[in-house]
Amino acid sequence: MVATNRAYGGVPAEQRQAQRRAALLAAGLDIIGTHGHARLTVSGLCARAGLNERYFYESFGTTQDVVVAVYDAVTGELSAAIVTAVAAAPDEIRGKARAAIAAAVEMLTDDSRKTRVVFVEPLAAPVLNARRAEVARTLTALIVGQAQQFYGAATALRIGPWGEFAAAHLLGGLAETMTAWLRGDLRITRDVLIERSTDLFVLVADHVVSQA
Amino acid sequence: MVATNRAYGGVPAEQRQAQRRAALLAAGLDIIGTHGHARLTVSGLCARAGLNERYFYESFGTTQDVVVAVYDAVTGELSAAIVTAVAAAPDEIRGKARAAIAAAVEMLTDDSRKTRVVFVEPLAAPVLNARRAEVARTLTALIVGQAQQFYGAATALRIGPWGEFAAAHLLGGLAETMTAWLRGDLRITRDVLIERSTDLFVLVADHVVSQA
DNA sequence: TGGATCTGGCAAGACGGTCTGCCAGAATCG
DNA sequence: CGATTCTGGCAGACCGTCTTGCCAGATCCA
Numbered sequence: 001m002v003a004t005n006r007a008y009g010g011v012p013a014e015q016r017q018a019q020r021r022a023a024l025l026a027a028g029l030d031i032i033g034t035h036g037h038a039r040l041t042v043s044g045l046c047a048r049a050g051l052n053e054r055y056f057y058e059s060f061g062t063t064q065d066v067v068v069a070v071y072d073a074v075t076g077e078l079s080a081a082i083v084t085a086v087a088a089a090p091d092e093i094r095g096k097a098r099a100a101i102a103a104a105v106e107m108l109t110d111d112s113r114k115t116r117v118v119f120v121e122p123l124a125a126p127v128l129n130a131r132r133a134e135v136a137r138t139l140t141a142l143i144v145g146q147a148q149q150f151y152g153a154a155t156a157l158r159i160g161p162w163g164e165f166a167a168a169h170l171l172g173g174l175a176e177t178m179t180a181w182l183r184g185d186l187r188i189t190r191d192v193l194i195e196r197s198t199d200l201f202v203l204v205a206d207h208v209v210s211q212a
Numbered sequence: 213m214v215a216t217n218r219a220y221g222g223v224p225a226e227q228r229q230a231q232r233r234a235a236l237l238a239a240g241l242d243i244i245g246t247h248g249h250a251r252l253t254v255s256g257l258c259a260r261a262g263l264n265e266r267y268f269y270e271s272f273g274t275t276q277d278v279v280v281a282v283y284d285a286v287t288g289e290l291s292a293a294i295v296t297a298v299a300a301a302p303d304e305i306r307g308k309a310r311a312a313i314a315a316a317v318e319m320l321t322d323d324s325r326k327t328r329v330v331f332v333e334p335l336a337a338p339v340l341n342a343r344r345a346e347v348a349r350t351l352t353a354l355i356v357g358q359a360q361q362f363y364g365a366a367t368a369l370r371i372g373p374w375g376e377f378a379a380a381h382l383l384g385g386l387a388e389t390m391t392a393w394l395r396g397d398l399r400i401t402r403d404v405l406i407e408r409s410t411d412l413f414v415l416v417a418d419h420v421v422s423q424a
Numbered sequence: 425t426g427g428a429t430c431t432g433g434c435a436a437g438a439c440g441g442t443c444t445g446c447c448a449g450a451a452t453c454g
Numbered sequence: 455c456g457a458t459t460c461t462g463g464c465a466g467a468c469c470g471t472c473t474t475g476c477c478a479g480a481t482c483c484a
Binding site for chain 2: 123172
């Protein structure tokens with residue numbers, strides 16, 4: 001392994017390396033999203049990825065690095081989906097809220113592994129605690145930013161801590177209802193789940209603004 | 213160890229055994245509530261309890277048994293506190309809601325280990341998943357039962373799945389705001405946290421009933 | 425007081441995981 | 455074709471945990 005940049009199987013070295021990393025990430029999502037980060041081992045990960053254990057150390061230092069990378073990938077995908085959906089939605093508060101919630105619910109309920117990675121693992125894995133707070137802050141900022149557009153900057157400012165509280169409450173409510181729905185505990189369709197979540201979102205937002 | 217029922221240190225055998233079990237549970241709450249169930253080991257638990265490792269197997273079979281016992285103890289205490297507070301509260305919907313929320317928030321924020329055991333560990337530990345669902349069902353039933361008292365049985369029935377959804381949303385919101393507050397992410401006092409949570413609870417409950 | 429029991433400390437085998445190193449075969453490049 | 459490099463399989467040293475077993479000292483009961 002002196003010159004590590006030779007093509008193999010018609011694929012250049014850099015691309016092969018990226019493929020292996022991607023395979024490890026996919027296997028990581030599978031294991032973490034199904035059994036949790038605690039069950040992620042080097043040997044198990046490589047076995048599922050169809051790779052030699054040696055290649056683990058090519059892309060990662062510890063299994064925690066994989067946990068972080070998987071979390072970042074899923075939350076990045078989620079944020080992008082929400083931002084795109086909000087931008088494309090009609091320019092009124094319920095439309096924006098519904099678009100954001102629908103994008104999140106559809107993406108996460110299409111793949112229950114991602115639901116677990118987004119809602120469960122960041123609480124359980126110490127390495128993800130700080131990252132989770134940052135994601136929550138990003139989403140809160142998104143909500144407050146939209147509020148500025150619909151209610152004016154002055155109102156958004158006045159909301160302050162009360163708005164932070166309400167945003168946290170809404171995010172927690174969404175997380176719980178989504179995971180409960182996936183568990184089969186809620187006897188409603190996914191479309192109704194989205195509609196009801198939008199209802200409560202708008203209800204709470206209006207209430208906060210009227211109190212500010 | 214032929215006749216295992218002799219007093220020692222002036223304490224009968226049965227009571228000594230109960231003391232050791234209690235010491236293990238206290239140490240378990242400490243470890244699980246601080247570092248999570250994954251960090252609970254036999255040796256670490258016994259060391260913190262000040263007991264020989266041999267006594268672990270006297271009271272428990274596996275560390276998971278400890279996790280379950282700690283969870284049951286904390287959720288039992290929580291349920292009892294809520295039921296007691298609700299019974300003593302003035303007979304109007306906001307008073308009942310406020311009493312329940314205050315009881316829960318006060319008990320859990322007085323001891324952040326219990327917050328973690330109640331809100332985080334049941335998601336992370338597979339053994340607790342089913343138990344968590346049962347606790348959620350119990351609390352939902354409590355809410356629906358109160359709704360029957362204030363809105364009549366006919367209305368409570370009509371609420372149906374919409375009510376389950378709202379109850380799940382409220383529980384998730386409470387969990388998230390409480391943990392966020394403990395993290396220091398919410399710049400409000402605990403009394404305000406209780407008051408705002410009550411606001412949203414009543415707001416959502418009224419909305420659900422008016423829609424039913 | 426003496427035999428029995430309780431107690432804490434410790435050791436050892438089994439197990440599963442980490443990480444490094446070696447090997448042989450396959451594929452590439454000159 | 456021959457040298458080089460990539461690849462998968464596997465062995466082995468190391469570590470932490472589990473679980474059982476043994477020991478010596480403390481305490482109890484007759």
